[in-house]
Amino acid sequence: MIQTHQLTLSFRDGQRRLPVLQGVTIHIEQGEWVALTGPNGCGKSALIRTFNGLNVPSGGSLIAAGLDLRSPSHRSAVKQKIQLVFQNPESQTVGSTPFEDIAFGLENRGLSRTEMGERIKRVLQKVGLAHKAEHEVSTLSGGERQRLAVASCLALEAEMILFDEATSMLDPAGRRDILALAKELWQQGTTVLWVTQRMEELAESPRILVMESGKIIYDGDPRTLFYSSTLPETLGWQPPPVVRIGRLLQTQD
Numbered sequence: 001m002i003q004t005h006q007l008t009l010s011f012r013d014g015q016r017r018l019p020v021l022q023g024v025t026i027h028i029e030q031g032e033w034v035a036l037t038g039p040n041g042c043g044k045s046a047l048i049r050t051f052n053g054l055n056v057p058s059g060g061s062l063i064a065a066g067l068d069l070r071s072p073s074h075r076s077a078v079k080q081k082i083q084l085v086f087q088n089p090e091s092q093t094v095g096s097t098p099f100e101d102i103a104f105g106l107e108n109r110g111l112s113r114t115e116m117g118e119r120i121k122r123v124l125q126k127v128g129l130a131h132k133a134e135h136e137v138s139t140l141s142g143g144e145r146q147r148l149a150v151a152s153c154l155a156l157e158a159e160m161i162l163f164d165e166a167t168s169m170l171d172p173a174g175r176r177d178i179l180a181l182a183k184e185l186w187q188q189g190t191t192v193l194w195v196t197q198r199m200e201e202l203a204e205s206p207r208i209l210v211m212e213s214g215k216i217i218y219d220g221d222p223r224t225l226f227y228s229s230t231l232p233e234t235l236g237w238q239p240p241p242v243v244r245i246g247r248l249l250q251t252q253d
């Protein structure tokens with residue numbers, strides 16, 4: 001689904017180039033759930049925006065959803081297959097109602113009005129927003145807006161969804177709600193890349209990528225990360241409660 005080799009990305013900063021991704025080599029299989037974490041500014045958003053064609057790689061290789069993203073036409077095509085859900089619920093809606101918002105993304109898809117209407121109803125139903133299809137988007141809660149963003153991804157039949165700290169502005173119930181929805185989609189075959197700073201969400205992920213200064217410094221399972229590596233302490237993380245309890249019990253053996 002995603003295959004990178006020595007991927008680099010830099011942004012222009014006046015006369016200089018600011019290196020943001022510095023040789024990222026990873027492989028994400030179709031159907032995987034992968035969590036991505038790391039300190040602020042380490043390049044998480046830059047990396048995932050490169051996966052769906054928003055950023056242009058400076059070097060290395062990147063194949064996403066079978067497309068070589070060194071080609072501009074492939075960077076445009078990949079946006080249909082790999083979708084992003086952003087952190088800020090307010091930054092990703094364009095229509096004035098959920099129905100219109102999803103319809104906007106489906107324009108130029110060659111669907112008849114009936115097909116489009118049916119698809120929109122189906123995806124709104126899936127995310128529990130069917131009853132708000134004609135409400136003003138501005139009256140939706142943050143959690144409902146994030147569900148609307150997920151519905152748009154589903155309407156476009158995304159193969160992979162990149163959640164960029166998509167729950168960080170939600171209350172605990174809203175967070176659980178979006179995480180549960182993402183897990184449901186994953187169980188039904190969608191590949192998920194879940195960017196988070198929350199330790200408990202990392203602990204629940206089968207695979208974790210840790211970034212620092214534009215590099216992947218850990219790629220593995222949560223048990224090894226939290227129990228057998230010094231990385232959490234090095235990064236100044238407070239391990240999740242379940243890990244703290246586990247360690248405490250180990251010392252009592």
Ligand SMILES: Nc1ncnc2c1ncn2[C@@H]1O[C@H](COP(=O)(O)OP(=O)(O)OP(=O)(O)O)[C@@H](O)[C@H]1O
Pocket residue numbers: 011012018020038039040041042043044045046047
């Ligand atoms: N469009 C851009 N132009 C110039 N610099 C950028 C651009 N986008 C990101 N950067 C810089 O690239 C670096 C990585 O930013 P990025 O947003 O990917 O970090 P992040 O790990 O997602 O951080 P956070 O956890 O705060 O969201 C930062 O130094 C940022 O200022």
